[in-house]
Amino acid sequence: MPTPLKLYLAGPEVFLPDARAILDAKADLTRVYGFEPICPGDLTIPTAPTKHQFGLNISEVDEGFMNRADGIIANLTPFRGIAADPGTVFELGYMCGAGKIVACYTNVAETHYQRTLAWYGGAISRDAEGRMRGPDGHSLEDFDMIENLMLHGGVARRGGPVRVHAADPERLWTDFISFEQCLKALAERV
Amino acid sequence: MPTPLKLYLAGPEVFLPDARAILDAKADLTRVYGFEPICPGDLTIPTAPTKHQFGLNISEVDEGFMNRADGIIANLTPFRGIAADPGTVFELGYMCGAGKIVACYTNVAETHYQRTLAWYGGAISRDAEGRMRGPDGHSLEDFDMIENLMLHGGVARRGGPVRVHAADPERLWTDFISFEQCLKALAERV
Numbered sequence: 001m002p003t004p005l006k007l008y009l010a011g012p013e014v015f016l017p018d019a020r021a022i023l024d025a026k027a028d029l030t031r032v033y034g035f036e037p038i039c040p041g042d043l044t045i046p047t048a049p050t051k052h053q054f055g056l057n058i059s060e061v062d063e064g065f066m067n068r069a070d071g072i073i074a075n076l077t078p079f080r081g082i083a084a085d086p087g088t089v090f091e092l093g094y095m096c097g098a099g100k101i102v103a104c105y106t107n108v109a110e111t112h113y114q115r116t117l118a119w120y121g122g123a124i125s126r127d128a129e130g131r132m133r134g135p136d137g138h139s140l141e142d143f144d145m146i147e148n149l150m151l152h153g154g155v156a157r158r159g160g161p162v163r164v165h166a167a168d169p170e171r172l173w174t175d176f177i178s179f180e181q182c183l184k185a186l187a188e189r190v
Numbered sequence: 191m192p193t194p195l196k197l198y199l200a201g202p203e204v205f206l207p208d209a210r211a212i213l214d215a216k217a218d219l220t221r222v223y224g225f226e227p228i229c230p231g232d233l234t235i236p237t238a239p240t241k242h243q244f245g246l247n248i249s250e251v252d253e254g255f256m257n258r259a260d261g262i263i264a265n266l267t268p269f270r271g272i273a274a275d276p277g278t279v280f281e282l283g284y285m286c287g288a289g290k291i292v293a294c295y296t297n298v299a300e301t302h303y304q305r306t307l308a309w310y311g312g313a314i315s316r317d318a319e320g321r322m323r324g325p326d327g328h329s330l331e332d333f334d335m336i337e338n339l340m341l342h343g344g345v346a347r348r349g350g351p352v353r354v355h356a357a358d359p360e361r362l363w364t365d366f367i368s369f370e371q372c373l374k375a376l377a378e379r380v
Contacts, residue, residue, distance in 0.1 A: 017317070017327040055333025059343025066287075080309055080328070081271035087338035089276045093283025094344075097256075119270055127207070137207040138270070143245025148277035153249025154284075 004036045005101070005190060008066050010092065011075025012085035014041050016173055029176060030073075033183040034190075038065050066094055071101025073182045074155075076147050077172060078108055082115040084147055092151060102160040103186055105178035106146050109166035113142035161185035194226045195291070195380060198256050200282065201265025202275035204231050206363055219366055220263075223373040224380075228255045256284055261291025263372045264345075266337050267362060268298055272305040274337055282341060292350040293376055295368035296336050299356035303332035351375035 007030055013022045023039045030037035040062050048054040066072065072095040076084035083089075084106075095102050110118070117124060120134040127133050132140040145152035146164055155162050163185070165178035197220055203212045213229045220227035230252050238244040256262065262285040266274035273279075274296075285292055300308070307314060310324040317323050322330040335342035336354055345352050353375070355368035 012328075015328045017323065017329075050334070051332060052334040055331070055335055055339040056343045056347055058333075059339050059347055062340060063286075063344070063347075080306070081273065083271065083273060083276045085338070086273045086276070086279045087340040089279040090283035090286075090338065090340040090344060093280035094287035096253075096280075097284035097287030116270065133207065138202075138205045139207075141245070142241060143248075144240070144242040145245055148275070148280065149245040149249050150252060150277040150280040153246045154253070154280060157246055157249055157253075 004034055005070040005186075006036045006038050006068060007101075007186070008038045008040075008069035008072045008091070008095070009075075010040065010072055010088045011077070012079040012088060013075065013173060015079075015085075022173060025174075026176065026179060029180055030183060033180075033187045035183070035186070038069050040065065062091070063094070066091060066098070066100075069095075069100065071095065071186070072103070073179065073186075074102070074104040075179065076104050076106045076151065077167075078106070078115065082119050084151070089147075089151060092154065096154045096158065101186065102155045102158050103162075103182040104146075104151065104155045104160070105163040105165070105182050107165055107167035107172050107175055107178060109164055111142075112145050112147050112152075113140060116140050159189075194224055195260040195376075196226045196228050196258060197291075197376070198228045198230075198259035198262045198281070198285070199265075200230065200262055200278045202267070202269040202278060203265065203363060205269075205275075212363060215364075216366065216369060219370055220373060223377045225373070225376070228259050230255065252281070253284070256281060256288070256290075259285075259290065261285065261376070262293070263369065263376075264292070264294040265369065266294050266296045266341065267357075268296070268305065272309050274341070279337075279341060282344065286344045286348065291376065292345045292348050293352075293372040294336075294341065294345045294350070295353040295355070295372050297355055297357035297362050297365055297368060299354055301332075302335050302337050302342075303330060306330050349379075 027037035079085040163178040163181040167175035217227035269275040353371040357365035
């Protein structure tokens with residue numbers, strides 16, 4: 001039997017009160033599709049004399065996880081604002097830069113553009129060149145993408161699945177439909 | 191004379207009304223320190239039949255820029271919320287994953303923790319394990335870092351400069367003090 005591909009399961013789940021249960025459920029589902037899951041938070045972090053050094057230790061452990069992994073599935077569901085969790089975004093970029101298998105999903109159906117429009121309360125105008133801008137003058141991108149084009153484009157251009165599912169807000173972090181769609185797409189590719 | 195190292199200048203400046211002028215000023219400063227600047231937006235993007243495809247084209251061009259670069263200086267100043275621009279974060283992760291030279295800075299002095307605390311309006315409590323959590327139950331990290339630990343840690347662990355400067359809010363995008371500190375630190379290393 002071939003060694004199963006290892007997938008790093010990136011997402012802001014680590015911050016949730018029931019992080020362990022959610023990560024375990026995602027790990028179980030990953031195994032169902034023939035992959036070996038690697039989750040942030042799976043290893044004990046070496047203690048440190050300062051909280052700053054402890055943070056560096058977590059960074060080192062999580063990068064080590066990514067280095068061992070063959071690919072990543074990144075949960076880009078908006079977290080504390082209109083964008084994905086920065087840690088998850090960094091990890092998706094890291095795996096693209098390292099040439100690994102990449103996939104991403106979101107449980108919010110609104111596009112990057114729609115969320116930015118809502119951030120500005122709809123108060124958008126066109127500049128002299130026809131670019132849409134918010135009241136602060138910052139331009140809006142509308143590329144029919146779930147996130148900033150570097151994220152969505154980075155995955156799509158590598159042939160990785162980008163899956164969207166409008167989850168019930170009550171089940172934003174426990175609805176695994178789009179996550180499972182990523183697993184299914186990756187399993188069909190292997 | 192040796193070929194100058196190429197630095198990719200990542201940041202949300204591309205969205206500003208005066209993007210070109212700001213990017214040009216950063217590029218000029220980069221040359222002063224002996225580096226060759228590579229800026230997003232420096233190349234004409236191939237036209238495309240759909241806006242989605244045009245977004246993919248930009249992604250391809252910007253990744254090509256990063257692949258040509260020896261390193262990155264990422265502007266992690268918060269953008270449209272409490273976190274750095276996701277495109278910039280992706281690019282910082284990409285360059286870490288690709289083993290390139292990395293540096294980052296912010297023009298906002300508040301730490302990641304302080305900004306998250308403000309996001310919750312200070313309404314933080316401790317759970318049974320002593321972890322700080324917001325009213326939504328999501329945990330807060332306090333690692334004395336300018337951003338999520340994967341970003342700050344990813345740069346610091348590679349020996350790259352992480353520079354902070356409390357810019358006047360009116361000059362948030364035109365104050366180059368911390369950017370220049372990154373250039374200086376990289377020039378001393380080379």
